[in-house]
Amino acid sequence: MKRLPVYIILVLISIVMLYPLLWLFGASFKTNDEIFGSMGFLPKSFNLTPYIKGWETVTPYTMGHYFINTFRIVLPKTVFATISSVLVAYGFARFDFPFKRVAFLLLMGTMLLPPIVTIMPTYLMWSRVAPELLDTYIPLTLPSLFACEGMFVFMLIQFFRTVPKEFDEAARIDGCSTLKTLVFVLVPCIRPAIISIAVFTFLWTMNDFLDPLIFIQQVKDYPLSLALRLSIDSTGQGYEQNKIIAMSVIGLLPSIAVFALAQRKFAGSITVGGLTG
C-alpha cells in the first residue's frame, strides 16, 4: 500500500490539469448565470445554440472560413518544415562538408534566439522587398521551406545517428543514390521522429498568435486565433459568454484530434515536445 499516497498525488494533479478543460467544455452549453454561478462542469441542459451562434462569429465570415484559412497556413508549413528538416538533418548527420562546425553552431544558435527579435525586421524586409506578398500567406509559410526550426533539425540528427552507418553502405552497394538511401532506408528507420516533427509543427502553427497578428492585416485572411481574439474584443462583459466559450472549444478540437491520433505513434520520441511551452 506504499503506492496509495503516490496515486492520491497523481489524481489530485490530474484534476488540476484536466478539470479546467472539462469545465470549458461544459460551460459552452451554460447560460451566463450558470457559468459564473456554479463550479460543476455539467450544464443543466445541453443547448447547442452557443455553438450555432459561435460558428457564425461576430464577423461576416463563419468559423469554417477561419478553419480553412488556418489550414492554408498550417498544412503547407507542416509539409515544408518536415521535408526540409529531414534533408538538412541528413546532411549534418551523414556528410562532411566545409564549415560544417560553423553551420552546426549556427543551428544551435537559432534555438537560443528569441523570435521576437527577428520577427519585426522580417516584417520590414517583406514590406520593403515584396509588399504585395503581405496580402498572402507566403511570408508565414515560406521560411519553413528552409528548416528554420533548429530544434527539429537537431532532434533528427540525434535520431539519424542511432541508425548504423552500415545501412547506408549496404544501400549504396545495392546501387541506391544519396536521396534514395534517405527515402527508402533512413526515413523508415526514424519514422516516429519524423511524425513528431510534423505533429509539433502542426500544433505550434495552430497555436501561433504573434506571427499572424503581425503579418495578416485583413479580417478575411485571419486564422482561427485572430478570429477568436476579435470575438473577445467585440463582445462586452456579461454578454453571451457561452458563445465565446463554444468558439474556444471548437478552436481546440483540431489540436486535440491530432494529438490523440499521433500520441501512440510518437510516444517514443516525444522529447521534441520540450518546446511547446
Next chain:
Amino acid sequence: MKRNYRNPVGIGKYTGLLLTAPFIIGFSVFTLCPFIISFVLGLTETGLGGQTEFVGFDNYRELFSGGEFVNSALVTLRYAAVLVPLKLIVSLLTAVLLSLEIKGIGFFRTAFYIPSILGANLSVVIMWQYLFTSGGLVNRMLGILGISPISWYGEPSGALAVIVLLRLWEFGSTMIIFLNALKDIPPDLYNAAKVDGCGGISAFFRITLPLLRSTIFINLILALIAAIQEFNAPYILTNGGPMKSTYTLGLFIYDEMFVYGNVGLANAASWLMFAALAVLIAVMYAVSGRTGGERK
C-alpha cells in the same frame, strides 16, 4: 553516384553542402539578415515625414532614461524569476513520480502533458480568463477553503500570478524532457545505493539530481527564453495592466513598433533583450561548467 560509392558515408563534400543548403540560405535570409537589420534600425529614428535618420545610440539612451522600458524589463525579470524555478521544480518532481512503473501511469503522463500541447492556443488563454474572473471557478474554490475572493486582475501581483499560473499549468513539456532523462539513469545505481542504505530522498539528492545536471540546464534555458519573450498571455489576459504591472518586454516592443510606430526604439529594445539573454545564458553556462557538469 560513383563518388558516393567510393566514399560510402560522410565524405561527399558537395552532397553535404547541397543537403544543408536550405538551412544555410534560410538562416542567412530569415535570421541573420533580420538580426543585422534590427541592430541597424535600432540606431535610427523615423521622423514625422517618414524619413529615417541615423541617431547613433540615442535610442538606447532613451530606453534607459524613460521609465516605461525599465519598468517592462523589471516586470519581465520578476515574472521569469517567479515562473522559471517553480516550473522546473514542479516538472522535476512530477517527472520523478511519473517515472515509477505503476499501473495506469500512462494515463497520468498524458493527462499532465495535455495542457502544454494546447500551450499557446488562444482558446486556453480565454479559458484562463474565465477561470480567474471575480465570480470564476478559482475564487469559488478558494471560497470553499474559507479564503475570500481575490480580485485577480485588479491587483498587480494578482495579475502577474494569473499569468504565472497559466504557464505553470503548462509544465508538461519541461516535464517530458526530465522524464526522458530519468529513463536513462540505470536502475542499478539506485539498487546499489539501497544496499548502501541510501534510498528515497537521499537517493534523489545524491543520484538523480547530479545525473540530471545537464537536463536541468537545458530546461532552465528553454524555460527562461520562453518566459523572457512572454507576449500572448499578458496581451490577452491583462493587456499589461493593472498599472503596467504585467507589461512585459514583448508587449513593450510590440506597442512601440506597431502602435506608436517607433521602429528604431522597438528594434533597440529587442536587441537589448537578445543581448541580455545571451549574456544570461553565457553566465549560466560558465557557472554550470565550473560546478562540474562534465556529463553530457
